[in-house]
Amino acid sequence: MSTKPALLPLLDSHGISRRDFTKYCTGLTAAMALAPAMAPRVAEALERARRPSVIWLSFQECTGCTESLTRADAPSLEQLILSAVSLDYHHTLQAAAGHGAETARLKAMAENAGQYLVLVDGSVPLGDPGYSTIAGRSNLDILHETVAGAAAVVAIGSCAAFGGLPAAAPNPTGAVSIGSLITDKPVVNLPGCPPIPVVMTAVIAHFLTFGRLPELDSLGRPRAFYGDTIHDRCYRRAFYDKGLFAKSFDDEGARKGWCLFELGCKGPTTYNACATVKWNGGVSFPIQSGHPCLGCSQPDFWDAGSFYRPLSQPWGADGHLAANAVAAGIGIGVAAGMAAIEAKKRAAAERQPVTLADLEVKP
Amino acid sequence: MTLSLGNGLAALREQIDAPVAAFFSSCVHCGLCAEACLFYTETGDPHYAPIRKLEPLRRLWSREFTLFGRIGAALGLSRPLTEADLAEWEVLVYDSCTLCGRCSLACPVGNDLTAMIRKLREGMTAAGYAPEGLKKAAVRALTGISPVGVGEHSVRKLVEAQAAACGIPIEMDKEGADWLVTISSIEFIAFPEVLGALAKLFKAAGATWTIASDAYEATNIGVQIGSRDVAGTLVQRIVDAAHRLKVKGVVTPECGHAYQALRWEGPNLIGAAYDVEVIHIIDLLDRWRAAGKLKTSGKDTSRLTYHDPCQISRRGGLEPQARRLMAMVAADFVETADAGPWNWCCGGGGGLSANHRAKDLRLTVFGPKKRQLEAVKPEGLVTACSNCRNILEEALQHYDMDLPVLGLVEMLAEYLDEEPS
Structure with missing residues (x-):
């Protein structure tokens, strides 16, 4: 995938007109909450013959994120823009295999040092690296090697962003998120199982258009897509x-x-x-x-408990523990209440009524 | 001598109940009660914040009735209440609270601060920290009948004189009358014409009424000083008289706290439900108005406004009744700002009118009422509480405001058709 064909002819060959492309760019601009005037700049950046390279790494994942992006029925604009034009390395999508594939990755890294984007889906097993290796190398090794010269890292899907299913209790592989391993590069989290396709392409388009990442929230997610519930x-x-x-x-x-x-x-x-x-x-x-x-x-x-348990119902604690805690709480409450009532009764018995003599003002 | 710190604390402990615990637990420290209190708004002194006035009660509750408070007390982390605390709070609890209930209405979590100040006064009295003026009034009410010393003989003379003036006989101690009417001592002394007005109105409505020679007094110094013993004795007197005279009901007069004591607190004070109806004169007159028994002709054409007495409108709910009766007699009625449940106190409620050392403060807190009146410039001020009426007259004179203060019952009687329909 070292040769990069011009985007518009490529789209044309897939039956997508320039008008469709312009519409897509406008939609992307709106989705990213950018000013409408930015749409031509987005289109321009995507059209440019040479764009920063994108390397996609897959670790402990299910390929659902890639499926979301490529959606089996028909090739989408998202897929074409990403896979046909910018993507230099992707386990699932690339035709090359073995040393050829790894060479493509190293070449793209060398040619675009400091400028390329690394997209990662899947979590990294730290407990036992043997759970996920590529050509005998651990995910952690490959990640550090690839990220070293990257401009930024995009953690695609809940596994990469937060650990996801591999990190679910009891987390047998010791899976961790990408963000917890990368401390010296900006990391964007695009959680979701899988994430929405346009969210992935929008972040990439933003990076290609402006040379920087979109505004993020406290969990590293783009505010434009993860700002509301x-x-x-x-x-x-x-x-x-x-x-x-x-x-x-x-x-x-x-x-x-x-x-x-x-x-x-x-x-x-x-x-x-x-x-x-x-x-x-x-x-x-x-x-x-x-x-x-x-x-x-x-x-x-x-x-986070059953998918079918309403949010208003507590979960997490063991049922018996919760019941016992409630019973203990009621017990303590009743005992305290009885003590208070006793104190009140004692006080009532103890209190002397106010009499006429008491109220006489002594000179 | 039973008054002591220990007895006061016992009285306070007896007052602590589920509402008190709920109120203190749910206070969110927002300070809205301060903004609702005329003592705070007129002085700007945060000492007058209503919730602060409750500090002794809160401390006792926290220290003795909460788990963490009791642990803290055992570890010596909190101080018990002392004589000095009660002496300091006596002034706050009696001189700077008219029990007007505005703070209770303002509280966003629904805490009834007024009821708690009433409870706190129980402890204050039992510990011997009640103002001298209130104590003297209580002694007079217990030894005689009236807190200001209006004796049975004087009452008979006044009743006779007013009956003669209006030409309608008023029979005291009449067994089998429909209503036993109680009168406030302030009315006997300052506004005795109300007796004649009542005679006209009862006659027009075709109802019989009487005044009991042993229970003519409506006011209840017990609920003001904060002594359920005194208050219960005074309520029992009226209940006994109602039984003795076999009346259908008891009417409370134009007096705010008398209505509060007899209508709302009474059954709890005597520990038994009433078997006679207790009704405020305004409520009774409105009932007759609705039944078409009261016919008036002509209206007062001067610009009139109505002062809502706290215990009758805000805490008694008789605000619409008063408006309907006003509409019968006033051609040019004007409402002041905050009229109705949010009305400002005259400054003399909750025993302040009998607490002489609080006089200056009482005149200071007349401020909101003064501004209300200055804004609408009425030519006459009508109210349904003789204590309000007395305090309003005093304050208006102090501030050189020329404004007559009128009683609603008398107003109504004045425009009543002489011939019953």
């Missing part, structure tokens, strides 16, 4: 506000499209753009399809 942007929010909830998956409320909070929807605590950008080319998203949000883009979502 699913709940705040959900089209079913009005039902929540009115107190209309589906109580089971086949009741009247579910058929009428009421709020899924009581079926365990994690929308209120999940920051992502699913409710606005949606999936499959803007067709739908889980809540629209009648299923609660799992909160897949939040840290430790796999260990």
Whole structure:
């Protein structure tokens, strides 16, 4: 993948017109919450013959993130822009194998030293590196080698961003997030299982257009996509506000499209753009399809109790422990209450009534 | 002599109940009660913040009734209440609180601070820290009937004189009358014409009434000084008289705290539910108005406004009744700012009118009322509490404001059709 064909002819050969491309760039600009006047600059940057190289590393992952980006049915603009034009190394997508593939990576690193982007999906096993190796080399080794000359790192998906499923209790591989291993380069987290395709391309386009990363929140996520909760942007929010909830998956409320909070929807605590950008080319998203949000883009979502337990119900503590704690609390409360009532009764018995003689003012 | 620190603390412990615990636990320290209190707004002194006035009660509750407070007390982390504390707070609890209830209404978490100050006064009295003026009034009420010493003989004379003046006989101790009417001593002394007005109104409504020679006094110094023993004795007197005279109900007059004591606190004070109805005269008149029993002709054409007595409007709920009656007699009625539940106190409630050392402060806190009146410039001020009326007259005179203060009952009687319909 060392030769990089011009973008527009490539798109043309896939039946995508310049008009489609311009529309896509405008949409991307809007999605990134940039000024509309920036759209031509985004298009220009993407069109440029030579762009900073992108290297995609895959560690402990399921390829779902790549699937999200390439979506099996038809090649998308996202996939074409990324894979055909900028991508110099990607385990799953590259035709090359073995030494040829590794050479391509090293070559891209050398040619674009200090300027290339490293995209990582999957977590890194620190407990036992043997769980995930490439040609006998540990993920950690490859990561450090590749990142050394990078401009920035993008952690794609919840595994790379927060450890994800591999890090779920009891975390047998000792999986950790990419951000916890990279301290000397900017790291962008794009959590989600998988993340929304446009979120990935938008961050790359932003980097290509402006030469820097978009504004991030405290968890390293781009504010443009992770600034609001699913709940705040959900089209079913009005039902929540009115107190209309589906109580089971086949009741009247579910058929009428009421709020899924009581079926365990994690929308209120999940920051992502699913409710606005949606999936499959803007067709739908889980809540629209009648299923609660799992909160897949939040840290430790796999260990946050049942997907179907409402957020308002406590979880985590062992059931018996919780019951005992409640019983102990009631016991202490009742005992304290009885003691207080006794003290009050004693005081009432002890108190002398105020009499006429008491009130006489002595000269 | 039973008054002592120990007895005061016992009285306070007896007052601590679930509402007190809930109120102190839920205080969010927002300070909104200070902004609602006329003593704070007029002086700007944070000592007058209502919640601060409750500090002795809060300390006792925290130290003896909460888990962490008790642990802290065992470790010597908190001080017990002392005589010096009570002496310091006596002035705050009696001289700078009219029990007007504005802080309770303002509290965003619904804490009834006024009720707690009332409770705190129980401990103060039992410990011997009550103002001299209130103590003397209590002695007069217990030894005689009236807290200001209006004896039975004087009452008979006044009743006779007013009956003669209005031409309608008023029979005292009449068994089987519909209503036992109680009168405030302030009315006997300053506004005795109200007796004639009542005679006209009862006649117009076709109801019979009487005054008991052993329970004519409506006011209850016990709820002001903070002694359930005294307050209970005074309520029991009226209940006994109602039973003796076999009346259907008891009417409380134009007096704020009398209504509070008899209508709301009474059954708890005597430990038994009433078997007669207790109603405020304004409520009774409005009932008759609704039934078409009161017909008036003509209206006062001067610009009139109404002063909502705290215990009758804010804490008694009789604000619409008063407005409906005002509409019968006032052609040019004007509301002041904050009228109704948020009205400002005249400055003389909660025993302040009997607490002579608080006189200067009482005139200072007349400020909000003064500004309310200056803004709408009424030609007459009507109210339904003789204590308010007395204090308003005093303050208006002090500030050189020429404004007559009128009683609603008398106003109504003045425009009443002489011939019953």
